[in-house]
């Protein structure tokens with residue numbers, strides 16, 4: 101993001117298209133990554149990211165600057181994701197007993213696991229967290245938001261965010277250390 | 284201070300309250316767990332899916348911005364549109380297709396989306412809620428979600 105947020109916001113308020121383009125370039129990837137983790141679907145993630153940008157542009161006059169534009173964008177994206185999840189859940193929720201049987205993956209020898217495999221395994225485990233814990237973890241460790249910014253993003257008290265973070269790390273550790281598929 | 288409180292301070296970063304530090308000094312179990320949690324944290328930081336050059340997102344956003352504008356806004360030039368469809372980083376390969384029956388997401392009301400005020404929930408409420416959440420942890424997420432995160436690095 102440009103150093104001078106105020107100047108950038110002024111440009112956005114006047115409908116300057118290059119400012120819109122800069123905003124999308126600056127935050128689009130991060131937003132899609134976050135939304136992908138929340139919704140589990142790349143196409144949905146991009147649709148929701150578009151929607152988030154559109155809302156920022158159309159409501160820019162109401163943006164009062166208490167939070168950074170980045171936090172504001174993540175807040176809108178998070179709300180869109182929650183909405184999407186709650187409407188999707190009504191249609192797609194699958195109870196554990198109804199899942200098809202799948203062979204358990206062979207446990208890989210620990211030393212042979214590459215960084216990329218390890219990252220994949222961690223992301224696979226991440227999806228088992230409750231959505232709030234998942235959101236906090238992604239915003240903190242992937243997007244490098246402060247706890248204060250995450251609290252603004254998720255409309256939670258900062259202490260609550262820290263508690264979610266702690267439980268998320270503890271749950272992830274337990275699931276990663278479980279001898280079999282975390283499911 | 285309880286074990287969990289001390290650990291919560293421990294993973295939150297920043298200077299530790301004296302009480303939390305005292306607990307961690309005196310409680311080897313918590314000291315060991317804190318180390319393990321910090322290790323998970325470092326691994327998480329390295330697990331972010333990479334974003335890749337692809338896409339048309341700036342152009343798509345601009346096209347929607349233009350469509351949504353009230354009359355009186357300047358119309359874009361063809362050149363501006365062409366520029367917008369430029370190089371850019373977006374999501375990786377687009378793993379998995381959207382289920383055919385996926386409906387458009389219902390949109391939150393603008394006032395809810397734009398409400399930037401802080402939350403009022405308390406940590407005590409939250410901890411209560413976790414007993415419920417813990418019970419649900421064994422619940423597998425929808426297949427689409429699992430597939431998504433597995434596939435994210437295939438393209439990059």
Ligand SMILES: [Zn+2]
Pocket residue numbers: 285286289306310312313314
């Ligand atoms: Zn302890």
